[in-house]
Amino acid sequence: MQRHSIPFDSFSILFTLKSCTHLHNLPLINHLHAHLLKLGFNSHVYVATSLLHAYVVASFRDACDLFDEMPGRNTVTWNTMITGYSKSGDVEKAWGVFDRMPLRDVASWSAMIACYVNNGHWGNGLTLFHEMLVVEQLKPDQVTLGSVLVGCAHMGSIGLLLGKSIHGFIAKNGWVLNVELGTVLVDMYAKCGFLKNASRVFDMMQDRNVKSWTVIICGSAQHGYGKEALSMFEMMKEVGVRPNELTFTGVLSACAQAGLVEDGRKYFRMIEEYGLAPTIQHYGCVVDMFGKAGLLGEAYEVIKTMRLEPNVFVWCSFLSACKVHKKFEMFERVVDRVMEMVKPENDGGVYTLVSDLYVLSNKWDDAERVRKLMVNQNVRKARGSSFIRSGAG
DNA sequence: TTAGGGTTAG
Numbered sequence: 001m002q003r004h005s006i007p008f009d010s011f012s013i014l015f016t017l018k019s020c021t022h023l024h025n026l027p028l029i030n031h032l033h034a035h036l037l038k039l040g041f042n043s044h045v046y047v048a049t050s051l052l053h054a055y056v057v058a059s060f061r062d063a064c065d066l067f068d069e070m071p072g073r074n075t076v077t078w079n080t081m082i083t084g085y086s087k088s089g090d091v092e093k094a095w096g097v098f099d100r101m102p103l104r105d106v107a108s109w110s111a112m113i114a115c116y117v118n119n120g121h122w123g124n125g126l127t128l129f130h131e132m133l134v135v136e137q138l139k140p141d142q143v144t145l146g147s148v149l150v151g152c153a154h155m156g157s158i159g160l161l162l163g164k165s166i167h168g169f170i171a172k173n174g175w176v177l178n179v180e181l182g183t184v185l186v187d188m189y190a191k192c193g194f195l196k197n198a199s200r201v202f203d204m205m206q207d208r209n210v211k212s213w214t215v216i217i218c219g220s221a222q223h224g225y226g227k228e229a230l231s232m233f234e235m236m237k238e239v240g241v242r243p244n245e246l247t248f249t250g251v252l253s254a255c256a257q258a259g260l261v262e263d264g265r266k267y268f269r270m271i272e273e274y275g276l277a278p279t280i281q282h283y284g285c286v287v288d289m290f291g292k293a294g295l296l297g298e299a300y301e302v303i304k305t306m307r308l309e310p311n312v313f314v315w316c317s318f319l320s321a322c323k324v325h326k327k328f329e330m331f332e333r334v335v336d337r338v339m340e341m342v343k344p345e346n347d348g349g350v351y352t353l354v355s356d357l358y359v360l361s362n363k364w365d366d367a368e369r370v371r372k373l374m375v376n377q378n379v380r381k382a383r384g385s386s387f388i389r390s391g392a393g
Numbered sequence: 394t395t396a397g398g399g400t401t402a403g
Contacts, residue, residue, distance in 0.1 A: 048396090146400065152402075247401085250402085
């Protein structure tokens with residue numbers, strides 16, 4: 001790619017642009033944009049692409065307008081737009097950009113793979129990676145492999161197989177396990193159930209940030225190592241890493257899993273001590289923790305007083321606890337409210353739970369009524385999927 | 394060697 005020197009006078013503007021990009025400071029970007037126009041540097045592709053990137057982060061609609069008006073574009077410009085569409089969740093438009101750009105480099109492929117993976121199209125991401133290697137014969141770098149590993153983490157045994165070979169490739173080539181690559185590798189092993197490998201990689205990492213600690217805490221909690229998850233959390237604080245909302249989700253699910261109610265209370269209070277607001281996931285974990293421990297009264301108190309509207313997951317935790325601990329009075333106290341909020345598309349097993357609870361409390365008519373609702377819903381779902389299969393009529 | 398592509402959620 002031909003390199004052009006940057007107009008000297010635009011250096012300070014570019015520097016300011018870079019520092020305000022991550023602040024999402026749109027008024028300042030607009031101001032710098034006007035300044036660049038006045039100086040006539042907007043036609044310089046390097047400068048214009050820097051501006052485009054700032055808009056992609058702060059306001060994607062403005063980025064699209066700028067992209068349409070740009071007199072010159074290069075591979076970096078096109079790659080920036082792939083990321084823009086990716087972040088706004090528009091996979092098709094991102095593909096459109098990838099498909100029609102004149103030249104693609106490793107970053108273009110990485111951006112498109114990341115777009116698939118970060119929007120839940122994991123299989124497409126892995127297929128594109130395969131095409132990049134086999135058809136294009138391109139050598140991936142750390143960024144590419146990072147995105148591929150995110151896809152692997154969600155693809156079960158196939159993902160694990162590819163993930164392991166990527167790990168082997170990284171080791172064989174003597175690549176440094178930087179914080180991003182290390183984190184996704186730990187997460188991949190943890191999600192695929194290989195917690196020992198996850199811990200081994202985590203121990204090898206030279207730099208760890210809050211995301212690295214969070215994946216190992218969540219992984220430990222998920223696989224039944226609640227106490228270990230909590231000691232990891234304490235270690236994380238000791239080395240001066242600040243937890244975020246997701247870290248607390250891992251910590252609270254560890255408490256729920258291991259039945260550590262007193263720790264759970266303490267860590268729930270700690271969320272606000274760190275200047276964070278409890279999320280619906282935090283409330284869900286606490287309800288689950290009290291429910292599993294048989295403290296249904298406390299679980300109900302949390303639901304009654306929580307600052308957010310309880311969702312279907314929160315209610316499912318509560319109903320499961322009612323079922324396990326045979327607290328049918330509690331169940332009857334809440335059931336009408338639960339049934340009111342359940343919509344067919346977010347049932348999440350609520351109907352089954354409610355029907356079971358009616359059977360267990362000898363309310364056969366009610367159980368039958370809910371069972372009918374469930375059957376009707378399944379019929380609707382089946383009709384919906386056959387409609388899609390038949391090509392929408 | 395400058396502007397772009399990467400990490401955590403029940």
